[in-house]
Amino acid sequence: MHRVAAATTAWNATLRTTCVATELEGGHAKNALPQLAAANVNCRVLPEDGIDYVTATITRLIGDSAVHLTIDGAPRNAPASPMREDLMTAVKTVTTSLWPGVPAVPMMVMGATDGMYLRAAGIPTYGVQGFFYDRDDIRFHGRDERLKVQSFYQGQTFLYDLVKRLSGAPAA
Numbered sequence: 001m002h003r004v005a006a007a008t009t010a011w012n013a014t015l016r017t018t019c020v021a022t023e024l025e026g027g028h029a030k031n032a033l034p035q036l037a038a039a040n041v042n043c044r045v046l047p048e049d050g051i052d053y054v055t056a057t058i059t060r061l062i063g064d065s066a067v068h069l070t071i072d073g074a075p076r077n078a079p080a081s082p083m084r085e086d087l088m089t090a091v092k093t094v095t096t097s098l099w100p101g102v103p104a105v106p107m108m109v110m111g112a113t114d115g116m117y118l119r120a121a122g123i124p125t126y127g128v129q130g131f132f133y134d135r136d137d138i139r140f141h142g143r144d145e146r147l148k149v150q151s152f153y154q155g156q157t158f159l160y161d162l163v164k165r166l167s168g169a170p171a172a
Contacts, residue, residue: 014108017054019043040072047119051075078119081126090165091128098130098158130158 005015022042027034043054055069083106095104115125132151139145147155164170 017043017046017049019054019058045075045077047078047080050077076116076120078116081115081119081124084124084126087126087128087166090162094130094158094161094165097161098154128159128162129155130162131155 005012019041020043021039023040024037025039026037041058045051045054051071055071059069088104088106092104095102109127113125113127115127118125131147132154133147137146
């Protein structure tokens with residue numbers, strides 16, 4: 001895994017627990033040294049890594065005893081969802097019907113989801129979207145996040161057909 005993770009930044013972020021400073025605060029004026037500073041660090045924690053491991057790693061990397069970590073909320077450790085053959089069969093069937101020749105491949109993304117809370121409650125959770133993005137124009141969570149109109153409508157059709165198939169309802 002380490003060799004694959006080291007191959008690219010994207011694989012590294014996908015295969016490991018990641019943390020990023022999402023908000024920074026400091027100072028009260030442009031021409032004065034800040035007396036206080038704060039950072040919100042958002043972490044996507046893999047199921048096998050615990051909160052103690054993450055906080056110990058961040059503390060070690062900061063390397064300054066004057067910096068204090070505060071955990072916002074109650075961290076949850078949630079197991080990974082098992083691979084389900086019925087789900088993958090349905091995804092492959094709908095994918096083939098909409099986009100012949102496009103393989104359906106399970107993957108893990110480098111972002112976090114609210115699925116963690118469902119998994120912690122014992123509800124397996126899967127992220128299936130059916131949207132295609134322009135690989136040279138990825139703007140997730142940006143002020144100008146975008147998706148091609150055709151991809152939006154195809155994704156809606158994909159999700160509708162997938163839910164119908166998984167629920168046992170007759171296809172439209």
